[in-house]
Amino acid sequence: MGWLEKLLFVCFLIFGAAIDGSQGDAMVTGTVFCDQCKDGQRSLFDYPVYGVKIKVVCTDSNGQVTMSREETTNWFGNYAVKFDGAPDLSGCYAQVSSTGQDSQSGCTAAAGPAQQLRLMFRMFDMEMYVANSLLAQPSQPMSNCPRSYNPAPAPVTPANPPPVYAPVTPAPVTPTNPSPPAFGPPLPHLPPLPPLPPMPPVPFLEATACSHDNWTTPEYKCYWRAVNPDTKVATIFGPFAARRYGTDMTLWQGLQGRGDSYRTLLRESITSFLNSYNSLQFPYHTIGVIQHTNWALMGSPRSVLLTALRFKRANSGYGNISCRFTPCKD
Numbered sequence: 001m002g003w004l005e006k007l008l009f010v011c012f013l014i015f016g017a018a019i020d021g022s023q024g025d026a027m028v029t030g031t032v033f034c035d036q037c038k039d040g041q042r043s044l045f046d047y048p049v050y051g052v053k054i055k056v057v058c059t060d061s062n063g064q065v066t067m068s069r070e071e072t073t074n075w076f077g078n079y080a081v082k083f084d085g086a087p088d089l090s091g092c093y094a095q096v097s098s099t100g101q102d103s104q105s106g107c108t109a110a111a112g113p114a115q116q117l118r119l120m121f122r123m124f125d126m127e128m129y130v131a132n133s134l135l136a137q138p139s140q141p142m143s144n145c146p147r148s149y150n151p152a153p154a155p156v157t158p159a160n161p162p163p164v165y166a167p168v169t170p171a172p173v174t175p176t177n178p179s180p181p182a183f184g185p186p187l188p189h190l191p192p193l194p195p196l197p198p199m200p201p202v203p204f205l206e207a208t209a210c211s212h213d214n215w216t217t218p219e220y221k222c223y224w225r226a227v228n229p230d231t232k233v234a235t236i237f238g239p240f241a242a243r244r245y246g247t248d249m250t251l252w253q254g255l256q257g258r259g260d261s262y263r264t265l266l267r268e269s270i271t272s273f274l275n276s277y278n279s280l281q282f283p284y285h286t287i288g289v290i291q292h293t294n295w296a297l298m299g300s301p302r303s304v305l306l307t308a309l310r311f312k313r314a315n316s317g318y319g320n321i322s323c324r325f326t327p328c329k330d
């Protein structure tokens with residue numbers, strides 16, 4: 001491409017991005033868990049539950065409902081509720097409204113508190129909100145629940161803060177990785193990025209690097225641990241990704257991307273993100289994956305392509321490291 005074509009191409013991209021961002025919307029996402037032990041909190045045995053109706057409700061200062069929208073959780077226990085025109089939802093909350101379609105799960109009773117929506121970012125006429133996990137309960141607790149859970153002994157320390165189930169907020173992960181391959185020098189300032197999901201309890205110590213094909217193979221679904229395939233790209237990668245790819249796009253859809261360099265970047269970034277959570281020896285740590293993706297999105301089309309290729313090489317293990325997935329049980 002000559003410089004004029006390049007310039008026109010860049011103008012076209014900027015113009016395109018401006019149009020994309022102009023119809024504002026707000027997206028609310030979260031997950032519903034089946035509280036198998038009926039202990040009122042997220043624990044080891046709880047799993048995301050399908051077919052639960054949830055409601056996002058907004059009220060005015062008199063407690064009158066001003067806005068309310070219902071949605072059903074999908075196979076991964078996730079819901080996503082979209083509001084056009086990007087209204088302020090910071091005073092709204094999400095709650096389980098009724099269950100029932102999923103009779104096999106037996107998790108049919110609404111339980112646990114409604115959760116206030118938290119704004120993750122507002123930028124380019126877009127807003128992304130998340131709610132902490134919601135709970136639904138079975139009629140009877142699972143038989144082999146740890147006993148000590150149920151009648152909670154009175155705490156000795158006074159004035160405890162209420163328990164926080166905190167699925168999304170905890171401290172950023174900084175695994176001790178070997179230093180990542182060098183990227184180009186000019187790195188602009190990044191906007192505030194959403195907090196990362198917590199590291200899964202046991203990341204692998206051995207080196208493993210898997211391709212996007214490996215991550216979308218159904219037999220390997222148990223390796224999706226910190227995030228699930230329906231997690232929104234925007235809640236992981238932040239506002240620049242939301243502007244480029246929309247607030248609707250899920251990690252799973254992003255992994256299918258091909259064709260242009262922006263889709264390739266997203267596919268390889270998500271793959272590197274998943275690899276970084278899965279192995280402490282992956283050459284990029286999780287925060288680095290997010291940062292390099294954002295720098296690329298803020299940069300030229302060429303930086304997008306280069307970053308995509310660097311991630312792709314890391315995801316292929318540089319021809320040395322293989323993917324250590326073994327098919328999941330069940």
Ligand SMILES: *[C@@H]1O[C@H](CO)[C@@H](O)[C@H](O)[C@H]1NC(C)=O
Nearest residue numbers: 210211213214323324325326
């Ligand atoms: C991972 O995917 C690559 C191709 O992308 C394939 O060659 C390899 O066998 C896969 N590994 C596993 C463990 O499935």
Ligand SMILES: *[C@@H]1O[C@H](CO)[C@@H](O)[C@H](O)[C@H]1NC(C)=O
Nearest residue numbers: 313314316317318319320321
């Ligand atoms: C693969 O590993 C070997 C040694 O284990 C090393 O000599 C070689 O340079 C590596 N190749 C690449 C592409 O990193």
